[in-house]
Amino acid sequence: MKGASMEVMKLLAMFRGTIPKDREKMDLFLRYQAQHFDEKWQDLVESFLAEEGKIEEIPHVYSFHQDIISFLEASSENNDQDLESYTRNFGQAGLSKLSQLSNFEKNLVLEVATYNLSTRFYIQSEKEKLEPLSELVCLQNQDVNLVNVYRVANNLSDRISRDIEEFLLMVDSKELTKEVLEIHFEEKEGDVLAYLGSELMATLDTVTDLVHHEENYQQLPLTQKLKIITHFDDVKAKSEKSKQVAESLSPSSDIEQETEETNSFSNVDKIVEEALREYPIGSQVSYKGQVFQLVSIENAQLNGLVRLELFNDSNQLFEENPILYLNSLEEIEQVLSHVELEKEDSEIEMDSSSENQEIDLFSYLEEENEKDKEKDKETDKETETLIVGIEETDVPVQDFVFPDDLEDFYPKTNREKIETNIAAIELVKRLEKEGRQANPEEQELLAKYVGWGGLANEFFDELNPKYETERLTLKSLVSKSEYSTMKQSSLTAYYTDPMIIRQIWQKLLDDGFEGGRILDPSMGTGNFFAAIPRSIREKSELYGVELDSVTGAIAKQLHPNTHIEVRGFEEVPYQNNSFDLVLTNVPFGNFRIADKNYDKPYMIHDYFVKHSLDLVRDGGQVSIISSIGTMDKRTDNVLQEIKSNTHFLGGVRLPDTAFKKIAGTRVTTDLLFFQKDQAKNLNEEELVFSGSILFEEDKRVWINPYFDGKSNTQVLGEYEVRNFNGGTLNVKGVSETLATDIMEALENVEAPKPIDNSLKAPVFIQEEVDHSIPSRIREDLALYSFGYEGNQIYYRDTHGIRKSSKVDEISYYVDEKGEFKAWDSSLSEHKIDRFVQLHLTDEEALDIYKSEEASKRGKYKGLFKKTVFYESPLSDKDISRIRGMVDLRETYQSLIEIQRHPDYSRTDFQVLLSKLNRDYDRFVSQFGYLNASVNRNLFDSDDKYSLLASLEDEYIDSKSQKVKYKKSLAFEKALVRPERVIARVSTALDALNSSLSDGRGVDLDYMVSIYPEHSQAAILDELGDQILIDPESYLRGERKYLSKNQFLSGDILNKIEVVQLLVEENNQEYDWNHALDLLESVRPPRIHLADIE
Structure with a gap:
């Protein structure tokens, strides 16, 4: 504040929390400002110090209770019963636009404003209103900026008090004639x-x-x-x-002696002229962050002041139609700004931080220092020059960058998250329709989209009326498939806290990473790229992948200069060895991903680790946030597959609170760092690759030794074992300084070693399309499947599509030099001749296996067995067999698929069943049983051969005592879903019993169908605790009902632990206390050693 005294600066520093707070002085100021809230902020502060916080004891000459009641009845659309609720409802709309204020600060604004109004109109006693408020304002450790709080609160108080006064001027209150002196x-x-x-x-x-x-x-x-x-x-x-x-009677000589006041009026007229040139009548101006039309600028005829009148017809703003009295053109320019100029500034001057632009919008928030103001004026002048003749297409698109302060950036409550998500989706849909790129203000809203992780239990529950309006709004914005995808993603997609992301980037910077090709294969809206340091961004090419179409669309709006693929990670044809860095937060999920480039499907977390390491160049890094299963799994652990060419640099086991703030969920995760090293010495022993060990505290649990130990610095919390799925390891968060803890733990993670490899492959695989293969086969043939077109057989595996061939193998023996010595004695002359005619080299073979040791006995003693896998041409009969089995596979799969729908057509089912019988009978008559060795050898590489073989039941022929096969029941009736018999019942309990006896479990859709004119909600209400929510499914984000018998059986102790957790978290969605009482009533007694015989 220009020219401020030391006392003023000290007081403001106390309000900002940068120096210790004087409780007594802050309490005095709270009382003082309530009597002076309509004064200018600077005058208020200075007068408070000058008068040493003296509070005038003003006599209550009039009671406003009845007037306020009349005002509320006439003005409140929300049926507010008191001034406090009116102030809260009135202020919410304006406060929602102030991103600079935290939620606590916004609540404090409403509290202070209510107190101010209560003081002004004598409708509450100071003791009744002040004491709890004083406690809040004077909190020593609360991180609030009271300068902003008071200025916004005073503005709000002044706005409402003027409304009340205006109302009272227009009403004829009977009370006015009483109690008031003349x-x-x-x-x-x-x-x-x-x-x-x-x-x-x-x-x-x-x-x-x-x-x-x-x-x-x-x-x-x-x-x-x-x-x-x-x-x-x-x-x-x-x-x-x-x-x-x-004056008209005075001589002219008397007029020459002008008064000081006349001089003042003359100067004011000059100011009015200059202001009118700068701000024409009718122009749009911004005042206190709101847009107004300028109605008039004129001489106020008072103390040399200029009078400005502004107009805005909105009733939700803090300032409505204000009238301003200002001293100079400089004051006018400080208070008002051109709306059009601001808009163009925001489009052209993209380097300005969004935070500063926001603060400029609200003049009643803390003023900028003078240097910043001068800088802004210079920028405005530069911008005016740039605006001339510029076209919209010349404005460069900018990638979104997180502001420095993210404390209150994201929505916090579930309702705030839902409303923000819907607003972001509505915006991105509109941007797509208009075919344009989001501007910085729109990008900020889009960046607050947090997905649906942790919201499933409340939002996507169709029986929960709490968010029914919001659900309908969302459904109106997206397609059915998009809505379904969002619902599913609520169980797997949890957005990463930017605080954690910034720690990762800082670690990479500290270790010397300067930039390159960077990939985020599960980018969400792009948080990792929104937090990327500028020094790295300027030297990098960014690539991202996002499966969800809506989230991907938002990511493209936030990061238009990033190469973004909206599809599955496994579907993008990235070239191996093409990236310098891969970093991401892997989606949560317990499912496998099949990639044609690998010979087996991997669990999703394992897949991201393996595929990411394949994609980085030699020396490249992979930094991911992953499930602890990646490290702790005892079997099928991907670490054993990557250890030969990967250095584990280190990791941090994050507490279950790491995702709580933004994603609203508790889950234990690992932050892992790897480096690819093709020349790694296989003899190197690394603890992390040595295999999981039993957790000493609970032998049901396995743990990677890297994260073992009670005082492990890389484990940010305390281990506990929950009774989920027989025992699940969890890290309980116990620290309030997670950011510091992560930073310290990352210091123990090794830096990557220098590997000289500047050569990188092209990013994308240049796939050559074989036009000799029909497009239907290229596009539709599944991995590990046979297909055909005419008499041409095709098979797809990880190497591509083969034509009219089969995988065959042949074995022979070679010496130490690899030279041929003898054929395997089991081979026929015909097979040997056909192989020799192929003139196949080792390079042309599909695969080769050679025994590590020579035979120790027999005629092949001293020789090594070599087996060659190769493509062998199909005979005409082979082609006919494969075609027949492909037809049977397709018919049977269609038969299974039709049974998955509860109301499938009986006619269509019978047509398919008849076709299956005809095709099978024809095939067996020509080529024998599906399980015959010749057919099995031809078709067992097809992923669906086991399904096909299940069409036959094996039996022993009573006469020949040989194994034979016969048709299974699949040729006679529906097996996937029993035939549905619709019945009518007269009670909800009968509907439940029918659903249970039919093997459906608690199927509410079915129950509604047999108990007509009753909704699911009505059935649930009628059943009471005859059905209860499965607590374990609830924790996974699913709403699954169990019958009371099912609920009170099984692992009771596990259920008690889960329900206790929900009770401790104060989950209000369901009566978990009642559920806990039911479980406790059947808790099994503890068995002591003496009870065991």
Whole structure:
């Protein structure tokens, strides 16, 4: 604050929390400002210090209780019962636009504003209202900026108090004639004095026309104030007329002696002219962050002031149609700004931080320092030059970058998250329709999209009326498939806290990473790229992958300069060895991903680790947040597959609170760092690759030794074992300084070793399309499947599509030099001849296996067995067999698929069943059983051969005692879903019993169908605790009901532990206390050693 005294700066520093707070002084200021909230902030602070916080004890000359009730009845659309609720509802709309304020600060604004109004209108006692508020304001450790709080609160208080006063001026309250003393006027020494009874209230100086109000004037009812104002105006009008008459009679020489006031008026007129040139009448201006139309600029005829009148017809803003009195053009320029110029500035000056732009919008928030203001003025001048002749297409698109302060960036409550998500989706849909790129303000809203992780239990529950309106809104914005995808993603997609992301980037910077090709294969909206340091961004190419179409669309709007693929990670044809860095947060899930480039499907976390390491160049890094199963799994652990060419640099086991703030879920995860090293010495022993060990505290659990130990610095919390799935390891968060803990743990993670490899492959595989293969086969043939077109057989595996061939193998023996010595004795002459005619080299073979040791006995002693896998041409009969089995596979799969739908067509089912019987009978008559070795050898590489073989039941022929096969029941009736018999029942309990006896479990859709005219909600209400929510499914984000018998059986102790957790978390969605009581009633007694015989 320019020219501020040391005392003022010290007081403001106390309000900002940068120096210790003086409880007594802060308490005084709270009381003082409540009597002066309509003063300018600077004047308020300075007068408080000058008067040492003196509080005037003003007599209660009038009661406003009835007037406020009348005002609320006439003005409130929300049926507010008191001034506090009116203030809260009125202020919410404006406060929602102030991203600079935390939620706590916004609540404090409403508390202070209510207290101010209560003080002004005497509708609550100070003791009743002040004490708890004083506690909040004076908190020593609460991180709030009270400068912002007071300025916004005073603005809000002033706005509402003016509304109340205006209302009271227009109403004829019966109370006004009671209790109020009469106003009378006296003239004394050229002044006009206004008295209430014997107490002086205001004085008019008839020479200068200035009015001085006594302290008690502010407490007068508006009718009394109006009486004083009207009388003073009459006096001034008569005085002005007298002056004009006198001037007309005075000689010209007397006019030359102008008064100081006349000079002042002349100067004001010049200011008015200059202001009108800068701000034409009718132009749009921004005042306190709101847009107004300029109605007038004129000489106020008062103390050299210029009067400005603004207009806005919105009733939800803090400032509605304000009238301003200002001293100079400089003051006007500081208060008002051109709306159009601001808009163009935001489009052109993209380097300005969004935070500073936001603060500029609200002049009642903390003022910028003078250097920043001067800098902004220079920028405005530069921008004016740039605006001339610029076209919209010349404005470069910018990638979104997180602001420095993210404390209150994201929505916090579930409702705030849902409303923000819907607003972001609505915006991105509109941007797609308009075919344009989001501007910085729109990008900020899109960046607050947090997905649906952790919201499934409340939001996507169709039976929960709490968010019914929001669900309908979302459904109207997206397609059915998009809605379904969002619902599923609520169980797997949890967005990463930018605090953690920034720690990862800082670690990479500290270790010397400068930039390159960077990939985020599960990018969400792009948080990792929104937090990337500028020094790395400037030297990098960014690539991202996102499976969800809506999230991917948002990511493209936030990061238009990033190469983004909206599909599955496994579907993008990235080239191995093409990236310098892969970093991501892998989606949560317990499912496998099949990639044609690998010979087996991997669990999703394992797949991301393996595929990411394949994609980085030699020396490249992979940094991921992954499930602890990646490290701890005892079997099928991907670590054993990557250890030969990968260095584990280190990791941090994060607590279950790491995703709580943004994603709203508790889950234990690992932050892992790997480096690819093709020349790694296989003899190197690394603890992390040595295999999982039993957790010493609970032998049901396995743990990677890297994260073992009670005092492990890389484990940020305390281990506990929950009774999920027989025992699940969890890290309980116990620290309040997670950011610091992560930073310290990352110091123990090794830096990557220098590997000289500047050569990288192209990013994408240049796939050559074989046009000799029909497009239907290229596009539709599944991995590990046979297909055909005419007499041409095709098979797809990880190497591509083969034509009219089969995988065959042949074995022979070679010496130490690899030279051929003898054929395997089991081979026929025909097979040997066919192989020799192929003239196949080792490079052309599909695969080769050679025994590590030579045979130790027999005629092949001293020789090594070599087996060659190769493509062998199909005979005509082979082609006919494969075609027949492909037809049977397709028919049987269609038969299974049709049975998955509860209301499938019986006619269509019978048609398919008849076709299956005909095709099978024809095939067996020509080629034998499906399980015959010749057919099995031809077709067992097809992924669906086992399904096909299940069509036959094996039996022993009573005569020949040989194994034979016969048709299974699949040729006779529906097996996937029993035939549905629709019945009608008369009670919800009968509907439940029918559903259970039919093997459906608690199938509410089915129950509604047999209990007509009853909704699911009505059935649930009628059943009461005959069905209960499965607590374990609930924790996974699913709402699954169990019958009471099912609920009270099984692993009771596990269920008790889960329900206790929900009770401790104060989950209010369901009566978990009642569920806990039911479980406790059947808790099994503890068995002691003495009880065991």
